[in-house]
Amino acid sequence: MRIDVLTIFPDYLAPLELSLAGKARDRGLIDIRVHDLRDWTRDRHRTVDDTPYGGGAGMVMKPEPWGEAFDTLLDDGDVEGATVVFTTPSGQPFTQAVARELASKGRLIFACGRYEGIDQRVIDEVSTRAEVREISLGDYVLNGGEVAALAITEAVVRLVPGFMGNAASLVEESHTLSDSGASLLEYPVYTKPASWRDREVPPVLLSGDHAAIATWRHDQAVRRTAERRPDLVHGSVLLDDVQVRPAEPADAGELYVLQLACWVAEQHDNPGVRIPALHETLDDLRAWLARDTVLVARSAGRLVGAVRASLDGDAWEVGRLMVAPDLAGRGLGRALLERIEGLAPATATTYALFTGAGSLRNQRMYKKAGYRLRGEIAPGVVRMTKRIRRG
Numbered sequence: 001m002r003i004d005v006l007t008i009f010p011d012y013l014a015p016l017e018l019s020l021a022g023k024a025r026d027r028g029l030i031d032i033r034v035h036d037l038r039d040w041t042r043d044r045h046r047t048v049d050d051t052p053y054g055g056g057a058g059m060v061m062k063p064e065p066w067g068e069a070f071d072t073l074l075d076d077g078d079v080e081g082a083t084v085v086f087t088t089p090s091g092q093p094f095t096q097a098v099a100r101e102l103a104s105k106g107r108l109i110f111a112c113g114r115y116e117g118i119d120q121r122v123i124d125e126v127s128t129r130a131e132v133r134e135i136s137l138g139d140y141v142l143n144g145g146e147v148a149a150l151a152i153t154e155a156v157v158r159l160v161p162g163f164m165g166n167a168a169s170l171v172e173e174s175h176t177l178s179d180s181g182a183s184l185l186e187y188p189v190y191t192k193p194a195s196w197r198d199r200e201v202p203p204v205l206l207s208g209d210h211a212a213i214a215t216w217r218h219d220q221a222v223r224r225t226a227e228r229r230p231d232l233v234h235g236s237v238l239l240d241d242v243q244v245r246p247a248e249p250a251d252a253g254e255l256y257v258l259q260l261a262c263w264v265a266e267q268h269d270n271p272g273v274r275i276p277a278l279h280e281t282l283d284d285l286r287a288w289l290a291r292d293t294v295l296v297a298r299s300a301g302r303l304v305g306a307v308r309a310s311l312d313g314d315a316w317e318v319g320r321l322m323v324a325p326d327l328a329g330r331g332l333g334r335a336l337l338e339r340i341e342g343l344a345p346a347t348a349t350t351y352a353l354f355t356g357a358g359s360l361r362n363q364r365m366y367k368k369a370g371y372r373l374r375g376e377i378a379p380g381v382v383r384m385t386k387r388i389r390r391g
């Protein structure tokens with residue numbers, strides 16, 4: 001990726017040398033070039049600003065230096081098609097989703113304004129010859145666009161393939177929409193010593209029980225998100241006190257009832273299709289409960305969801321994903337899917353499942369989670385798979 005930055009304060013971007021971007025540059029992953037806008041002025045005072053038409057306080061940045069700077073940078077075609085980013089308080093809010101969009105581009109040109117802003121005709125004119133994004137770092141007023149360009153560059157560069165040592169760590173981050181669509185804040189983290197100033201590390205983290213650690217971390221992330229960022233929890237996994245844990249034999253009875261309730265609804269969407277879950281005995285259920293990896297979700301003691309999985313060759317076969325019908329649509333199914341995916345053994349290369357050909361709502365949820373239809377495996381039954389992304 002090539003990144004150009006246009007500014008009247010080039011030194012403001014010096015941190016890019018130091019940080020992440022600096023390392024990316026050294027590894028040839030990123031080509032960052034910072035340009036002084038005054039290099040495109042023609043008067044001996046290298047003027048870049050003038051009084052605003054219509055009066056008012058402050059100065060406005062003149063169009064000519066910008067126009068000529070873009071003439072140079074946009075004609076310097078070593079990378080096909082540039083995306084020009086004007087950082088401005090009146091721009092689209094910058095988010096992790098926007099960072100992912102920009103990280104997919106071959107070239108970015110940041111235009112950092114100062115004073116009261118840049119003559120609007122510059123944005124309008126550049127929009128005729130390049131993709132233009134106007135992006136704001138946040139709802140507060142800075143004195144110029146450089147800080148935003150720095151922050152956006154850091155958030156984007158670290159998403160560039162090959163940049164982060166282990167891409168897996170990107171998956172778990174805050175604001176990284178999980179496969180379940182839930183956007184959760186990070187769980188608390190700890191390192192040695194286990195005891196510090198009479199403060200202990202939560203014992204579960206020292207237990208080596210990865211399922212329990214995953215459960216604790218998810219619940220901590222859910223709790224933190226609910227407390228600090230309720231705006232992130234629209235309809236998602238935050239059925240306030242849902243606890244997801246490995247199933248136990250004692251869950252069998254409730255599980256059997258929930259299974260029947262869920263698949264009766266499925267039968268409606270798939271008339272004439274033989275649905276195994278509706279032809280199982282309690283003992284059949286007890287058998288796979290003991291054999292497979294099974295998670296259950298409880299809310300206020302009530303069994304509200306469950307999912308199972310088992311390894312078949314290199315496929316982590318996910319199945320019996322169920323959510324109490326009265327709690328559907330809150331993201332619990334997607335969260336359970338995410339959790340059971342997280343328990344896939346290292347030898348698994350693919351997540352796989354099947355659902356009713358008529359179960360369009362389920363198929364939509366699986367597609368949103370990254371699964372792809374792989375055709376009918378029996379009359380009225382479709383298979384969906386997703387490759388496991390690791391590292």
Ligand code: JD8
Binds near residue numbers: 088089114137141143
């Ligand atoms: C570009 C000039 C200063 C802004 C009069 C103060 C972004 N999240 C953000 N807050 N502020 C900016 C930003 C501020 C800028 C410029 C970005 C160019 N200013 C102006 C309007 C009010 N002064 C930003 N991204």
